[in-house]
Structures are given as structure tokens and as C-alpha cells.
Amino acid sequence: MPQKMQLIGSLTSPFVRKVRIVAAEKFVDYELIVDTPWNEDSRVPEFNPLGKVPVWVQEDGKTLFDSRVIVEYLEHVSPVGHLLPKDARPRIAVKRWEALADGICDAAALVFVERKRPAGKQDPEWIARQLRKVEAGLKMMSDDLGQQNWCTGEFFCLADVAVGCALGYLEFRFPEIDWRRTHPNLSELFDRMMQRQAFKDTVPVG
Numbered sequence: 695m696p697q698k699m700q701l702i703g704s705l706t707s708p709f710v711r712k713v714r715i716v717a718a719e720k721f722v723d724y725e726l727i728v729d730t731p732w733n734e735d736s737r738v739p740e741f742n743p744l745g746k747v748p749v750w751v752q753e754d755g756k757t758l759f760d761s762r763v764i765v766e767y768l769e770h771v772s773p774v775g776h777l778l779p780k781d782a783r784p785r786i787a788v789k790r791w792e793a794l795a796d797g798i799c800d801a802a803a804l805v806f807v808e809r810k811r812p813a814g815k816q817d818p819e820w821i822a823r824q825l826r827k828v829e830a831g832l833k834m835m836s837d838d839l840g841q842q843n844w845c846t847g848e849f850f851c852l853a854d855v856a857v858g859c860a861l862g863y864l865e866f867r868f869p870e871i872d873w874r875r876t877h878p879n880l881s882e883l884f885d886r887m888m889q890r891q892a893f894k895d896t897v898p899v900g
């Protein structure tokens with residue numbers, strides 16, 4: 695008997711948020727199983743040997759990860775609300791935006807974890823290295839966006855979802871990074887995205 699599809703993830707992860715937004719925009723029905731992979735009692739390693747969220751559980755119990763694979767899958771299973779172009783070149787351009795936004799999240803998450811260690815064990819050079827990636831990534835996103843309404847031009851797509859999740863994560867965990875002042879076009883883009891119900895429903899909490 696097929697089970698309802700499930701998404702395993704935390705309410706703070708930008709990668710989980712990306713999947714939740716894509717699923718909502720594409721009207722894919724699923725059950726959200728909240729699990730924080732850093733907790734001792736986390737069951738995430740039973741579903742993903744890498745111990746990371748998001749994990750998607752299909753109707754037959756098979757699992758999918760990581761977030762980029764899951765959003766491709768959602769694009770494939772739901773015919774509505776296309777978020778990825780079919781043609782190779784524009785599709786690759788969207789995936790590049792996604793890689794950039796996800797990369798900012800990777801670097802920022804490493805800083806967040808490093809800062810949770812006891813003060814004497816933190817490596818300031820490592821933190822600075824990761825923060826440089828965040829700053830450089832923000833600059834590239836801002837330069838590439840220019841004066842366009844959406845990342846790739848006139849239409850909302852996966853690139854915007856990924857960028858929105860990265861900006862939302864920075865706002866949530868790194869309020870001291872003043873990207874709204876340094877990159878006003880990203881600020882406008884973020885405000886435009888926050889009009890959408892899927893973004894409003896997934897603001898990070900915790």
C-alpha cells in the first residue's frame with residue numbers, strides 16, 4: 695500500500711525551506727516530519743547516510759536527497775507551476791543560480807556551527823574564509839540580478855526560490871550582515887518574494 699510522501703527536515707534549514715516552497719508552488723501533497731539532524735535522537739541517518747536534511751520519502755518508501763535532487767523530482771512529478779525550463783541552456787542557468795544560493799547557505803551554515811563551539815576552539819580564520827564566500831556570493835547575485843524583476847528576467851522560477859531561501863537564512867541567523875543596505879536590488883527581490891504565500895508560510899523559526 696503506497697504511503698503518503700514525506701519530507702523530513704528542520705524548520706530552520708534553508709535547503710528544507712527551498713523544498714517546502716517548491717512543493718507548495720507546485721501543489722504537491724506531502725507530510726512534513728520535523729527532525730533536526732543535530733539532535734541526539736534524530737532519525738535522519740536512517741533515511742540519509744549523510745545525516746543531512748532535507749530527505750524526501752516517496753510513496754514506495756524510497757528516499758531522495760539532497761535538496762537539488764528533490765526539487766528536480768518535484769518538477770518532474772507535478773505538471774503545474776513550472777519552476778525549471780525544459781531547454782538545457784536556460785535550465786543550466788537556473789541551476790547555476792541555485793548552486794550559488796545554496797553555496798552561500800553552505801558557507802553561512804558552517805559559520806553558524808563553528809560559532810556554537812566553545813570560544814577557545816573556534817577558528818577565526820575559518821570563519822572569515824566562509825564569510826568571504828557569503829559576501830562574494832551576495833555580490834554576484836546582486837550583479838547578476840541587476841534591475842530585473844526576477845533572477846532570470848521576467849518569470850519567477852527555482853532560481854528565485856533558492857535566492858530567497860539564502861537571503862531568508864542570512865536574515866534569520868546573521869542579522870549583522872547588512873545585505874539589504876549593500877545590495878538594495880536583492881532587498882527588493884526578497885520583499886517581492888515574501889508576498890508569496892509559500893514564502894510567508896515557511897519563515898524560519900527556532
Ligand SMILES: N[C@@H](CCC(=O)N[C@@H](CS)C(=O)NCC(=O)O)C(=O)O
Pocket residue numbers: 706707708709731732744745746747748760761762796803
Ligand atoms: N547540499 C545539501 C545540504 C543540506 C544541509 O547541509 N543540511 C543541513 C541543515 S541546513 C544539515 O542537515 N546538517 C546536518 C549535518 O551536516 O550533519 C542540500 O542541498 O540538501
